[in-house]
Amino acid sequence: MREREMCELDLNGKLTRVEANAGATLLSVLRDELRVLSPKRGCNQGVCGSCTVMVDDRPHRACLTLAACCGGKRVQTIEGFKGDPVMDALQRSMIVSGGVQCGFCTSGMLISAQSLLKENASPSVDEIREALSGNLCRCTGYRRIVEAVVSAGAELAA
Numbered sequence: 001m002r003e004r005e006m007c008e009l010d011l012n013g014k015l016t017r018v019e020a021n022a023g024a025t026l027l028s029v030l031r032d033e034l035r036v037l038s039p040k041r042g043c044n045q046g047v048c049g050s051c052t053v054m055v056d057d058r059p060h061r062a063c064l065t066l067a068a069c070c071g072g073k074r075v076q077t078i079e080g081f082k083g084d085p086v087m088d089a090l091q092r093s094m095i096v097s098g099g100v101q102c103g104f105c106t107s108g109m110l111i112s113a114q115s116l117l118k119e120n121a122s123p124s125v126d127e128i129r130e131a132l133s134g135n136l137c138r139c140t141g142y143r144r145i146v147e148a149v150v151s152a153g154a155e156l157a158a
Helices: 026-033 085-097 106-119 125-132 143-157
Strands: 004-011 014-021 052-055 058-061 074-076
Touching: 014 026, 026 052, 052 106, 058 106, 085 106, 085 143, 106 125, 106 143, 125 143
Parallel strands: 004 074
Antiparallel strands: 004 014, 052 058, 052 074
């Protein structure tokens, strides 16, 4: 039987305590213990980006991040961005551009794009592609997603 340990983190603005198996990933704790389902379990090897969450304002692959390492840190899933003007602009642009199809990659894409636009409000197409390069989408071919980020950046700059 595996040991369980207590982990306390700021999840989407709310202090959250959870008991989880020692060595559990943040993704497992979010999905299996806390029932936060927006980070998706895709490859479970840090390649696809569908589990991307923010940890202290930096994108992290939740499948590769130990929950114990997040103790005392701020963790944001897509639900934690309600009212964030950058995320709101991105979500609108993704819908308008048709960048959302099956939706499996969407939360990871949005979190990666939000991080980029917070650092660089007017990124080039190459910078957008680089920022999203760790997120795989099997539906759109990326063109519409990149267009959505360009559009969101323009909206925010206006």
